Structure formats: structure tokens, C-alpha cells
Amino acid sequence: MKGIDTGNMLKVLIVDDEPYVLRVLKMKLENAGYEVITAVNGVDGLEKFVGERPAVVISDVRMPLMDGQEMYQMMQERKDENNPFLFIMMTSTIDKALKIWAEQMENLFFTEKPVSPRNVLNLVNEYFSTLRNSNSIACPDALIPK
């Protein structure tokens, strides 16, 4: 599957302490033409978010030093108003409270592992497509993974 040519602005940050996840998602997205940055924990992820200003952040929840939930909140505080971002949160645990919390958050897509790299790519594509067309920051319904 080929990516959408959107130039240097199509930057995706993947944060996970599992190297296999980083490896496979990075490969999938890079094959589609995205620029992919990776981080191994929340602190690392937040640092790279501030430095690189990615349009999409894909992150695990359970991570050392700082978990995905806290990292999301820190990113919200540090985000650039002119550059909105989509946050894809992947979790391998069952946490009802986290799910309820995630539903209330802005621009946050919550999914349970195992995730399909194909679906993640679709989601990212859809997001950039919607962003380009409407300049909206809302997460469209079409982004629900297949």
C-alpha cells in the first residue's frame, strides 16, 4: 500500500517499550511513506513530541518512567495550537476506567492489542486525508479500524 505524498509534515511518533511493536509499525508506516520517529517510554516520547511536533502519536499505555495516559496529558499541555495531532492509544490490559477516560478525550483513538498494522496505517491515512480536506482536528467516524 502506498502512502499519501504529503511531504515532510507527515510525521508519526510511535512510543512503546516493546521493540517488536516499534519495529513492525515503523516498517509499515515507512513503507507507506510516512516519517516515523520512535521512543521507548513516556518520557522519551514526550521529549520527541516537543522536539519533532508529529501529526500522529501512536502509543502503548503501560510503559516505564511515564505511562501513555500521563504522556497524553503532558502532550496536550505542550501541543502547538496550530498543529493538532491524533493520538492512537493501544493497550493490552483490560481497564474500564481507562476506556471511559479515553472516550472523553479529544482526538484520542483507543484500541486494544493485538492491533493490526494494516488498520493502524488505514487510520493514519484517513486522518491525514480528513485533515487535508477539511482542516478539521476532529477524529472522523471513518477512522474506526476494520
Next chain:
Amino acid sequence: MTDFSKLLNTCRRFAPKKEEFTGRVGLILVGISLLIIVLTISLFVIYIQRKHVRELNSYGVALTDMVAGFATTGPDVSTADNLLKVVDIMGSRSGLVYGMIMDVDGRVIAHTDGQFAGYMPDEPIAKNVITSNNPLRQVYDDPLTRHSIYEFSRPVYHNGKKTGAVRLGFTKDIDALLSDSDIKGLLALATLIFSLVPIFYYLMRNSVRPLMSVNDELKNLLEKNEFKKITVNPGNEMGKLAEKFNQVITRLMEKYENLTASYEDIEVLNKILSYEKDRVEAIIDNIGDGIMVTDSVGRIILVNQTMANLMKFSRQEVIGKTINDCFYAKDKEEILSFIEKNQFYGNVFSHKNLEITLKQSEGENIVRLSYQPLLSPEESVTGNILLAKDITVHKMAQQNQSDFIAHVSHELRTPLNTIKSYVEMLMDDEVSSRETKLEFFNTINEETDRLARLINNLLNISKIEMGSLMINRDMVKPREFFEDIFRSVENQAVVKCIKREFILPDKLSALVIDKDLARVAILNVLGNAIKYTPEGGAITFKAEEDEDHIRIDISDTGYGISEEEIPRIFDKFFRSADEKIKAQTGNGLGLALSREITRLHGGDIAVSSEIGRGTHFTLTLPKEDSPRIKGYNRNHHSLAES
């Protein structure tokens, strides 16, 4: 003690003894007789005195008249002298002490001889005599003898003219007055009275004998609780009294015996009730649920020990108070609102539970409260019962279990996620180079193994839970076995800059263990040592052998375990409350699994720890030739590869 017994005791204190009573009667009789004698003598003496005075009066007047009659011839001295001599003789036996005849000027013309010869009474007495024209009787005390002097005087007339006066003085001396016959009479009377005393005493004793019997029987009754009927002639009053006494005492004795029998029954019943009460209280106290019972007006009438412990109040403090007084402000509102909702109004009441975390004084207890009315057979509310079930442990277990499930879910989904995504990448032809494809296949393979191991562990836990974990013993070379385990975790220690020490003796006997399970048991402890030791700390792995076992000591310089938590660390799902421990992932099953595995091997696990200083675990596993594994047929097993 019954009222009757009290009465008996009181009587015992005041009742006189028999000897005392008899002696006292005798003394009283002697006293009375003496008193009678004294009274009789006194009355007699007074009578004699009065008689003497009367006699003296008439005698004195007569003698004075006679002398005055003879003295009418005038103041003839010789006649007077002769006259007075006669008077002296006549009056000496009647107590005459003096006699004199005076002229009108008061001069003594003649007088009697003897003790009072020439005796001149006091001037006023003489003056009265001179001045009076009538006979006089004057009484005065003789200043020398202190005897009373009765003086009789009479003027002497001659030819109608007063020529002088006669004076005769008598003394009233008792000794002199009591004659020998008088004294004899008195003695006879006294003797008679005295001789009457024993007769009187005897008669009186006879008449009071029934009373003495009453006394004896009362004494008998008081001392021995025995009573014998008094036998007295029923004809007289005493007999009637004794009969009545017999009847009264017999009735009282009957009542007393009935009361004693009832009292004994009551005592036995009381003991049975007391025993039953203690038993019921002990049962209620030993019930694991808190129980509080209130009466119809809401006063607390019963609280068991469990409830007292939950409320952090002593039972004595709350009995008689209301539920409102028992709980702290933080909990009160919720509890009272719950109770209000569950009040029994008519036939409708909602029977629901309230789960609440009690914040009474220190610590927290999660309790499930239920509140129900206590109904009488007539369906009226006689009180209410508040039950509190401590579900703290249950809730903790629930929490631990959901934490465990979350953890298991994470552990399962992680390799599953890798497998799925890698397979999908291969299917989507995202991987072009052969090397990468190979790498992907390897990863899928490794992750499948990881998943299989995890499932095995979960199965082991499940088997432990069900008590069906079996061990497959094999002889294992210890050095290689321990080195392999240590190497597998060494990287984790390196990352945290933890100093490692691995100490093994030159020679160690072979272990006879289930290699996979024993590895899990040791790894769990060793993994914890690294996980819960801060960066820059140190861990030591040391193995030694004794007669039967290989002993593995794993110590660290980590966070340590508090004294309160040590007894619980081997409990399934237990996780420390220490923030530093909680910061690390864990499912609370590692140590439980380690202990089960070592025990299944016939070994054990022990721990000592100090907060902030570190922890020391000792695992013992059976070695070759250990008597514990007798019967193990080593010919059928090769040495396992390590």
C-alpha cells in the same frame, strides 16, 4: 440469702445464752429481795421513829403538865429540885436530856442532874419559853451531838399569875429508840424474806420453764436449723403460748424448707442460665460478622466483639447508647441514611446492603452492612439488628485478582500482538528481503514460545489453586543450573548498575528436582531481588549443601519488607502497600508459586528482611541421596541437560 435467713442471723446476734439467762434471773431475784429487805427495814425504822415521836409528844406534854402542876406553889427551890429528880428518873428512859424550872426572868431555879445538868439551850429557845403564855414544843439540833432536841415547855401559874416556866428536853436517838425486840423482829423479817427467795426463784423458774424451752428451741433453730416441739401442760397460759409458738415455728419451718428447696432450684437454674448465657455470648463473639442489636427505642442492648473491633469502641462504651453515638462523623451520615431507608414501616422494608469503608480511628475496614427489624410473633418490631460483614480481605482479593487478570491480559496480549502483526506484515508482503523475513519468522517463533511459557505458568498457578500440581523429578547438575538462572537475569541487574555476587562451593551434590519448576521458584525470588533493589545496590546468590538439602541464599540491598507484611508475602495475589514496590509491575503470584514449588519438592522457603536495608531469602531443595526422596529410581533417569 433469703429474708428468713437474714432474720435468723439477726436473732442469733441478739438471743441470750441459756446460762446467761438463768444467772441473770437469779441475780435479779437476789437484788429484788435485798431491795425489799432494805425497804422493809427503812419503813419499819420510819414507823418506829414516828411512833417514838408521837409517844414523846404525848409523854413530853404530860410530863411537862405534871411538873407545871406541881410547881404551882411558886418558885420553891427545894420543891423544884425534888420534882426534877423525880422527872429525871421518869424521863431517863424516854430520852430526857434535861429538865429545868425557870422564874419569870428566865433564871433557872432548879434543874435535873446528868449529862445535860445546867444545860442552857439557845437564847431564842429560852426567850420563846419566857414570853409564851402557852405550852410550847420546840425542836432544835444540839450543836455538840447534832441530835435533834425536842423541848416541851409550859408556863407555871400561881394564883393566876405567871411565876415561871418548866422546860423538859428529849432527844430522838434511833439507836436508843430501837429496842432489842425491834431489832430481833427486823432480823426475823429479813431472814423470812431471804428464805423466800429460793422458793420464789423455784416457783418462778417453774413458771418460766416454757419460756426457757422457747429460748432453747430458738437457739437450736438458730444454730442447727432444727426444731423440736415444746411439751408443756396445755392447760395454763404458758402452755397455750407454747402451743402457738410450736404452730408458728412449724409453719415457718415448712415455709423455710420450701423456700430453701425453691432457692436451690433457682440456684441450679441460675447456673444453667449463666452457663447458657456465656455460651451464647461466646458463640456470638466468635461469629466473624459484627452484630449490634438495638431495642424498640433504638438503644444498643448487645454488641459482639467483632462489631466492637470494627467500631474501635469497647462494648461497655456503647451499651445503652444509640447507633448515632457509635460511628465517627465521616461514616455516620451514610450509615444513618442507610438505616433510615431500611426502617420497618408497616410491612414494607427494603432489604439492601451497604458497602462502606469504615474510617473509625485508624486503619480502614470495608464492611457490608445490613439492617433488619427484630419482629415478635405478633409482627411488632421489638428492636433492630445491624450486621456488619468485614469484606476487606475479600475486596483486596478481588482487587488483586482483577490486577492479576489485567497483568495476565497484558502478558498474553503482548506476544500475541507481535505474532499477529508480524504475520500480517508477511501476508501483506511488506517484508521484501529474505533476511528480514527470516528475522520475522524467528520473532514469531520466539513470541509463540513466550506465549506457551506464560500459559504454562498460568496453568501451574491454576494447578496450585486446585492442588493438582505434579512435579517430575530429575537429577540436575547444580552448577550449570544455577549459572544459567543467574545469567538469565544478569542483564536486568546490569541495566540498574546492581553489583552481583555469585558464590558456589567447588563441589555440590546433584539436585533431584523438577528442573523447570525449580527454575521458576528460584527465578521469581532472584527476579524480585533485582526488581526491588534500587540502582547501585547489590545482590548475592549463594548455594551451599547440608545433609539433605542444597541451600540457596538470595540476598539484596533493596527496599526491604515491613514486619507486618512479612507473614503475607507468600499469600497468593498479595502485593506490598509500599509505594516503591507498587511502582514495579507484579502480579503477587511469584513468591506464592516459589513456596509451593519448593514445598512440593520437600524443601522450603524462608525470609528475613529489614525496611531500607534489604531482604534475605533462603530456599532449600532436596539433593541426591536425600532421605526425603527415597524411592526415587535414578536408573530410569538420565542427568538432565543444564
